[in-house]
Amino acid sequence: MKTETKICKKCGEExxxxxxxxxxxxxxxxxxxxxxxxxxxxKELKAVRDSMAERKIISKGISINGGKTHMEFPEEPEFMKNKYWTVTKTDYRRPLKGL
Structure with missing residues (x-):
């Protein structure tokens, strides 16, 4: 019984x-x-993807603890604590008068 063969285009082996x-x-x-x-x-592509992911993790300040990733957010700026866009939190929570 004859086994059919083929030549690989990458390595050139039959x-x-x-x-x-x-x-x-x-x-x-x-x-x-x-x-x-x-x-x-x-395997080559996986190594490239892993190194890219590692660089992304380092550049964004993500710490890896026990296999889990946690983003380390800086403290919220003061102007963001008090406002929803242009409305303060107290204005936002206050019911509308006259409705």
Whole structure:
């Protein structure tokens, strides 16, 4: 029994068809890149995403405690404590007169 093979476009090695992902979008019914190359690329992309996430965490001041992330917000500015946009909190809470 003859095993069908295909050459990987990424690494250039000839491998059996079961080493390639099935995909009807391609002419031969299989993707042109073998599983090993797909997995290697996925690991590279994950490392890049993880480093980008780590930089984002550091730049935004997020602390990581026990696997949970907590945003460290600075104290609210004084003008934000007293106003909802242009209306003070007391004006906002006061019922409308004459309605």
């Amino acid at each position: 491998r059996p068809l079961f080493r390639f992902k099935k995909d009807d979008a391609y002419a031969g019914g299989y993707r042109p890149v073998c599983y090993e190359c797909l997995n290697a690329r996925a």
